[in-house]
Structures are given as C-alpha cells and as structure tokens.
Amino acid sequence: MLLSIEDLNLSVSDHQILRGVSIEVAEGETVGLVGESGSGKSTTARAALRLVPDGAQMSGAVTVCGHDATDPMLVREVRRTMAAMIFQEPRSVLNPVRRIGDSAAERLVQVHGMNKAEARRRITELFVEVGLKDTERLLRCYPHQLSGGMLQRVVIAAALSITPRLLLADEATSALDVTTQAEVLALLRRLQREREMGVLFITHDLHLAAAYCDRVYVMKEGSIVDHQKSGAIFVNPAHPYTKALAEAVALLPERDTTEIPS
Numbered sequence: 001m002l003l004s005i006e007d008l009n010l011s012v013s014d015h016q017i018l019r020g021v022s023i024e025v026a027e028g029e030t031v032g033l034v035g036e037s038g039s040g041k042s043t044t045a046r047a048a049l050r051l052v053p054d055g056a057q058m059s060g061a062v063t064v065c066g067h068d069a070t071d072p073m074l075v076r077e078v079r080r081t082m083a084a085m086i087f088q089e090p091r092s093v094l095n096p097v098r099r100i101g102d103s104a105a106e107r108l109v110q111v112h113g114m115n116k117a118e119a120r121r122r123i124t125e126l127f128v129e130v131g132l133k134d135t136e137r138l139l140r141c142y143p144h145q146l147s148g149g150m151l152q153r154v155v156i157a158a159a160l161s162i163t164p165r166l167l168l169a170d171e172a173t174s175a176l177d178v179t180t181q182a183e184v185l186a187l188l189r190r191l192q193r194e195r196e197m198g199v200l201f202i203t204h205d206l207h208l209a210a211a212y213c214d215r216v217y218v219m220k221e222g223s224i225v226d227h228q229k230s231g232a233i234f235v236n237p238a239h240p241y242t243k244a245l246a247e248a249v250a251l252l253p254e255r256d257t258t259e260i261p262s
C-alpha cells in the first residue's frame, strides 16, 4: 500500500475533527474521498503528511510508502521525496511577488540540491509535460499574469518535480471551469498511469469521484460512512448519506418561468 491510514483520530482544542478514519490507496490507484464542506476531507489528507494545526491531538497509524508518517522525522523525508499535495486554489500556494519559475523550481533547489539552471531546465520539461506552452516567458511571469488553469498546471508540475509515488489532490480542479477541469483531470490521469502513482482525490462531488476514481470513500462529520467501488456507489449506497449526496444534484430548485419580465 502506498497510503494506509488506520483508525485516525484528530482533535483540536477538545473539538474532535476526525473519528476513526481508515483509508488505503494502492500503487496506480485513484481513490476518491467525498463529503460535504467541513466533513474533514482536507484534515485527513493533511494529517496523512502530519500537516496538522499546532496543538492538535492525533492518534492512529499512518504509513506512506511503508514509512511511519506519524513520526516527525520520517514524515519529513516522506514529504521531501515520496508524497506531494495539490490544493484547491493555486493562488494561495504561490507567492504573488515571486516569478513562477522561482516558485516552481524551489523544491528542486532546496530539497534536491540542484543548481538554479538545472532546476529551471527540469521545471521547463515538466511544464511541457503538463501542457504549458511558451515556457521561457512563463518562467518569468508572476502568478497574477496567468489564468487559474495555467496556475493549476504550474502547481501540478511543481508537485511532480519530486516524482512522488503518492499524490494527494485536494479539490484540485474545483476552482476551474468545466473545460479546464476536464483537461487537468485528463492530464492527472495520464501522468498517474505513466508513473504508477497512487492518488487520493478529494472532492465534494460524488458524481465526479464516481466517474474518475476506482474506489470512493464517503465522509461525514469526521467519519468514513461508506466505501464502495465506483461502479457500485449509485447502485448500492451503503449509507443514507451517500444516497443523499447522489440525489443532491436533483435538489436544485427549478427556475420559475411564470415571472419572466417582458
């Protein structure tokens, strides 16, 4: 298993956020983690890499690529060389006053000891791999000069720069328009297959998770309440909450056509 979370509990200031969460991701697998806002999805992914709030109380077992990720020393190595995380809003992780090239190449310089020229060459290759064009100009741009889709590709390239075996994608495409979302998802799928990466794909969208992932975990109020192969999730939801999520799209109020102004 690339990621194994077992009976994970996490509390902050006596508020219990995660309750006995268990999740597994194998090599080459895409596993969905679905739930409404505040159900604990991001906290689970962050806790897997020990990125927890100060003072958080945590219990349970987490291994990433066979390493104990609850160990503060070991998890540093895990984050350095084995696992990467992509967040929902790329603008929040890129420094607005640093050039794209410097931000994207940072880990290769700091972590892998490459010199700046080597790191820029490698990042340029990765930019091409994630479908970015005009890379020389891009390296000199600032985040505000790029679209959301381009920035998300930059962030994916930076995450892939360490050649992670496990990718934690936290609402990685939720802020993108539908067309760009489809392109980024196709890109992630291709890269995942080429690299045999395991992916934990976090989303609030059950339909997207079922279409994109091999298996899906459903989370509610800090607990995993359902776990199914994607094909089975609509046919045989094990928990009423999964059924409610599946039907949620039908709850949109119908447009009132009786009061159309002339």
Ligand SMILES: Nc1ncnc2c1ncn2[C@@H]1O[C@H](COP(=O)(O)OP(=O)(O)OP(=O)(O)O)[C@@H](O)[C@H]1O
Residues within 6 Å of the ligand: 012, 017, 035, 036, 037, 038, 039, 040, 041, 042, 043, 044, 053, 204
């Ligand atoms: N640093 C923190 N300190 C205290 N409570 C926190 C902290 N981070 C998250 N929480 C709480 O933990 C719960 C789960 O939050 P989390 O962000 O993991 O949910 P989520 O399912 O990822 O939601 P969203 O889809 O909105 O990102 C929420 O009630 C949130 O308020």
